[in-house]
Amino acid sequence: MTDFNTALDLYLHGDRVGALHLWRLLAEQGDARSQFNLGVIHDQGDGMPEDKPRAAAYYRAAAEQGYAEAAFNLALMLDDGDGIPADVNEAARWYWVAAEAGNPQAQFRLGLKYDTGEGLPQDAEQAAQWYYRAAEAGEAHAASNLGRCFAMGEGVPRSDVDAYKWFFIAAELGVANAARYRERVARELSAADRLRAGEAAQAWLRDFRARKG
Template identity: 40%
Template sequence: MPLPSPIPALAILLLATQLTGTALAAPLAAPDAPPPPAGADAALLALDAQARAGDAQAQLDLADAYGDIPFDRPADVARASAWYRLAAATPDPVLRRQACAALGTLEAGGMGWPENVTAALPWYRCAADLGDVQSQFNLGLLYDEGVDVPADAAQAKAWYRRAAEGGLVLALERLGALAERDHDRDAAARLYGEAAAKGDLAAAQALARLKRGGPSPQVAGIGLAAQSQDPATVKPAPKPVPGQPRKPPAAVGADGLRLIQQRLRDLGYLLGPADGRLGARTANAILAYEVAHPVIWDETAPPPDGWPSRDLLARLSRP
């Protein structure tokens, strides 16, 4: 179970806000929020001061700074959770959507926080209702697989459709899988074709199988965390290594990493900016993609590890 919230009163206030649909009148100041870590640099201290004064954007940025843990710094998801909760209470719908989506990911096992899908549900709903396509997809996946909610194909399809209409390619692939499960191969082929045309390699493979007349594979869950930000339920996430560089390898470079990040965003694996910065979210998104789209490895090849490589860049650059 996750650690207790550092600000339970705020959580109660936010829950009341969600239930009534009434936004708070003004951003919340946070004089009693968790302090920054010892040795924090001047930029982080300045951001902390803005956040404590009630600047909702600063609260969200500060939470992101704690939540997107680089390889060479210990995770501090407790601080991230506290600041995300404060940012989620802002009346600004864009900032609230981003904070709710991040809290859903965090509670579902992202960022190193213990998995608690039940706690993730209201945050995903908050973000989904505000138009966040990744949260819409995650809700579809929960109802598709029956994760801590009764399996409900109708709700799964509805949430997948909303995510697909918002541009999330992976949602088209899942709609195709649902159609195939319902023995509607024509609809499955159409949906797989749409996803494949937008760069989804797994959908292209499924479409080729359908055209060959091959049998439908056994439907198996793909794992909520694996398709959002943390693949811990499928394969251990990359372990932080002290001193490991935060920059991508020279063979990929910052431009290559930005392309990898953008493609992972397009496919629904990465929630965050394509900034050429190698943090835990990017590493987990790479690992989730590698687990879902395995290549043929020989005995000497390393297993998927979440590290940007020239091979990954080439795979994601294909039309």
């Protein structure tokens, strides 16, 4: 058993003092997993008072080693000014790191940054591409935003069939307004196109659920 797993075992069995001691030693040696775990503990105040600046410092140490979850959590803190000074430009940088590593929530947030021009140059094509990557991974709000991109022709060629498909998927994944948007788009489609788009959405959902097990 590695020292990290020894600490994890102590933590899971209620020995937070012993776990924190080991994780701090490992974090000082540059272990990204330990840095991330300490970031979470200080971020959430798990067994101790919250310490957002210290949490951000641990997240940053792990993020600088490419640890995707730490990069995402740091980006959220910077985006919201959660206990540290807000910095939307730096937040976008860390969303990028996490998004490139495959984090769907970071991909969605990066799409939003390109969509709104907050922290990055506004770029509809980049927004649509990141929404697509996040939506393909099952990020529901990214699917809804991608539907809007197709409905409006923002960053992608306008396509009511594709808009219907992604609004259908977003609705099935739980986005409250997506069904209403889907029905609005449906008015622009022939019966054959609605059937084709609905079948494509259902096929996507079957494949996604199979992948998720």
